[in-house]
Amino acid sequence: MVNLHSMPDLQKEMKRVKSAVDQLILTKLLPESSPIREVDLLYKMMRDYPSRPAKGMRPFLCVTACRAAGGEEGMALLTAACIELFQHWILIHDDIEDGSELRRGKPALHRVYTEALALNAGDALHARMWGALLTNRTSLGADRTLRVMKEFSRMVNATTEGQHMELGWVQGKRWDLGESDYYEMCTRKTSWYTVAGPCRLGAIVAGGDKRTLEGLRGFGLKLGVAFQIQDDALNLVGDSRKFGKAKSDDIFEGKRTLILLHMLEEASPDERRRAVSIMSKERSKKTKEDVSFVLELIQKYDAVGYARRRAAEMMKEAIGTLRGLNWKGDRTAAALLEAFARFAVEREW
Amino acid sequence: MVNLHSMPDLQKEMKRVKSAVDQLILTKLLPESSPIREVDLLYKMMRDYPSRPAKGMRPFLCVTACRAAGGEEGMALLTAACIELFQHWILIHDDIEDGSELRRGKPALHRVYTEALALNAGDALHARMWGALLTNRTSLGADRTLRVMKEFSRMVNATTEGQHMELGWVQGKRWDLGESDYYEMCTRKTSWYTVAGPCRLGAIVAGGDKRTLEGLRGFGLKLGVAFQIQDDALNLVGDSRKFGKAKSDDIFEGKRTLILLHMLEEASPDERRRAVSIMSKERSKKTKEDVSFVLELIQKYDAVGYARRRAAEMMKEAIGTLRGLNWKGDRTAAALLEAFARFAVEREW
Numbered sequence: 001m002v003n004l005h006s007m008p009d010l011q012k013e014m015k016r017v018k019s020a021v022d023q024l025i026l027t028k029l030l031p032e033s034s035p036i037r038e039v040d041l042l043y044k045m046m047r048d049y050p051s052r053p054a055k056g057m058r059p060f061l062c063v064t065a066c067r068a069a070g071g072e073e074g075m076a077l078l079t080a081a082c083i084e085l086f087q088h089w090i091l092i093h094d095d096i097e098d099g100s101e102l103r104r105g106k107p108a109l110h111r112v113y114t115e116a117l118a119l120n121a122g123d124a125l126h127a128r129m130w131g132a133l134l135t136n137r138t139s140l141g142a143d144r145t146l147r148v149m150k151e152f153s154r155m156v157n158a159t160t161e162g163q164h165m166e167l168g169w170v171q172g173k174r175w176d177l178g179e180s181d182y183y184e185m186c187t188r189k190t191s192w193y194t195v196a197g198p199c200r201l202g203a204i205v206a207g208g209d210k211r212t213l214e215g216l217r218g219f220g221l222k223l224g225v226a227f228q229i230q231d232d233a234l235n236l237v238g239d240s241r242k243f244g245k246a247k248s249d250d251i252f253e254g255k256r257t258l259i260l261l262h263m264l265e266e267a268s269p270d271e272r273r274r275a276v277s278i279m280s281k282e283r284s285k286k287t288k289e290d291v292s293f294v295l296e297l298i299q300k301y302d303a304v305g306y307a308r309r310r311a312a313e314m315m316k317e318a319i320g321t322l323r324g325l326n327w328k329g330d331r332t333a334a335a336l337l338e339a340f341a342r343f344a345v346e347r348e349w
Numbered sequence: 350m351v352n353l354h355s356m357p358d359l360q361k362e363m364k365r366v367k368s369a370v371d372q373l374i375l376t377k378l379l380p381e382s383s384p385i386r387e388v389d390l391l392y393k394m395m396r397d398y399p400s401r402p403a404k405g406m407r408p409f410l411c412v413t414a415c416r417a418a419g420g421e422e423g424m425a426l427l428t429a430a431c432i433e434l435f436q437h438w439i440l441i442h443d444d445i446e447d448g449s450e451l452r453r454g455k456p457a458l459h460r461v462y463t464e465a466l467a468l469n470a471g472d473a474l475h476a477r478m479w480g481a482l483l484t485n486r487t488s489l490g491a492d493r494t495l496r497v498m499k500e501f502s503r504m505v506n507a508t509t510e511g512q513h514m515e516l517g518w519v520q521g522k523r524w525d526l527g528e529s530d531y532y533e534m535c536t537r538k539t540s541w542y543t544v545a546g547p548c549r550l551g552a553i554v555a556g557g558d559k560r561t562l563e564g565l566r567g568f569g570l571k572l573g574v575a576f577q578i579q580d581d582a583l584n585l586v587g588d589s590r591k592f593g594k595a596k597s598d599d600i601f602e603g604k605r606t607l608i609l610l611h612m613l614e615e616a617s618p619d620e621r622r623r624a625v626s627i628m629s630k631e632r633s634k635k636t637k638e639d640v641s642f643v644l645e646l647i648q649k650y651d652a653v654g655y656a657r658r659r660a661a662e663m664m665k666e667a668i669g670t671l672r673g674l675n676w677k678g679d680r681t682a683a684a685l686l687e688a689f690a691r692f693a694v695e696r697e698w
Contacts, residue, residue: 131502153480
């Protein structure tokens with residue numbers, strides 16, 4: 001049994017790991033400056049998102065799963081930093097694809113520097129991520145380095161597929177979607193790179209066995225969906241200063257969230273027709289009244305409540321899977337993973 | 350001495366290697382289909398550029414350098430295919446960044462499917478490239494696989510820096526540029542991924558020594574610039590059906606080519622002022638008369654002739670470096686590399 005009184009505070013742990021990882025990124029993994037003016041600006045752009053505040057959940061999961069699986073924290077820091085680099089480049093590209101205005105409380109990179117330069121800076125960060133992963137060789141050896149990279153490859157493949165599904169639904173004006181479509185999309189778009197990938201990468205670094213990796217896959221895929229549902233809920237009802245994105249951005253972007261799909265299922269044919277017609281408009285053509293109408297229907301049918309209940313169920317299933325694992329390492333770390341699972345659906349930011 | 354009569358025809362060799370590499374890409378490295386409609390479309394988009402005709406110079410260089418350095422062609426095919434994948438994803442992104450309309454004689458990917466989906470498909474291909482490189486392990490072993498990936502990392506880093514330089518000049522309306530700026534940009538943007546990277550990767554696969562790699566770096570960096578100059582020239586004076594891009598696209602895009610920089614240096618202050626003001630206009634605001642004016646100045650000062658003479662000099666220096674190398678493998682392959690160097694600046698497509 002873990003003594004809960006001696007367990008470090010989850011958010012402090014996340015902050016501690018995040019700070020170690022950020023230092024690695026900004027002092028070792030990314031170039032600082034160049035005598036060529038344009039190249040110098042590229043480096044500055046690459047260092048922009050890594051310098052903005054963020055929760056650091058993914059590196060925390062990687063490092064903590066490594067410890068739970070019997071490894072040392074130091075073994076996993078580089079891999080955890082590469083997970084953050086992944087998050088940085090994919091957010092730069094997502095923000096362009098979604099036409100987002102804000103990221104982490106400041107204008108998105110393409111709003112500061114043009115889409116063309118931001119797109120290329122995302123590619124540059126993407127390549128640096130793989131370059132940094134290669135340097136795992138010194139501490140993990142060639143074989144384990146390649147295993148880590150294989151997991152990265154799986155994680156990025158899933159994420160681009162999920163991203164395409166979501167964008168494709170918006171562009172194809174598809175509304176013939178049910179809950180299972182949302183789960184398919186969300187498992188790919190969010191679960192792999194937010195929970196399953198980071199946890200499994202930590203376990204791989206520690207030399208975890210196949211059963212542990214399988215378990216972390218199950219844990220991560222379920223918890224990732226629960227995490228995304230809470231993200232969707234916060235986008236509608238959260239404090240945008242804490243959340244770092246514009247309020248109700250998902251409605252402006254036409255995102256198919258579980259909340260929205262549930263509301264559409266419950267709504268009357270007339271309500272549904274009007275809501276679909278609003279959601280299908282281009283971002284710039286949606287009025288405040290349009291968005292209010294959709295928000296009121298969401299409230300009328302308690303769609304946020306419904307989605308949060310589903311998220312809570314998935315979180316419990318995920319914790320069940322986690323408890324079935326036979327950890328070889330630090331039991332406190334395993335308890336922290338469970339604390340994170342609760343945080344993922346209870347957080348307000 | 351190589352018997353030139355028994356040397357295979359360069360273009361036939363390029364075609365043969367290209368065809369082997371394309372088959373590998375389309376049957377083994379890229380997924381074919383998915384039961385999920387949107388994911389299936391993503392796969393179709395990923396297979397689009399790889400299905401369009403192209404010269405296949407880069408895989409040819411990789412395979413041929415491998416043979417010259419003492420390796421077997423089969424050892425290098427996977428790496429050569431990954432070089433093609435690199436070319437595919439970076440072209441998708443470049444076409445978005447430059448606002449290009451045509452690629453290889455057909456509409457650019459983002460013109461067919463929207464910028465958002467094309468951007469994401471480029472990311473998906475980028476990740477598949479690294480995933481495919483990992484599978485070198487089976488034939489090359491873990492250590493050599495990591496060395497290949499390290500060279501890839503260097504190659505992609507240089508390319509994104511060169512791309513940023515070129516975009517940054519256009520966006521910053523910079524015209525205070527000389528020949529040496531062009532070479533700096535071009536070495537990064539073109540030389541690494543077109544010549545230096547492919548040749549060195551072939552040699553690394555074959556287990557080539559440090560001296561060979563250094564020599565191929567020198568050969569590749571010079572020849573790459575010469576290749577780009579010829580590309581710039583063909584963009585102005587070439588047959589756009591053969592070349593696969595819209596005629597004078599570089600002038601519409603405001604590219605700083607050696608041809609243009611030389612013309613500006615030779616032009617009278619009035620000519621220069623008008624040319625710069627035209628070149629600085631946005632693509633859509635340039636008239637046919639604008640472009641004709643710039644083309645006439647280029648002709649008046651024989652700027653294409655000047656640039657081609659510079660390209661020919663660099664090609665000769667590159668061949669000098671190549672001849673100084675002590676090849677351990679197939680001498681015919683080494684002769685083919687030299688034949689390629691001439692082709693790079695003499696080609697009409």
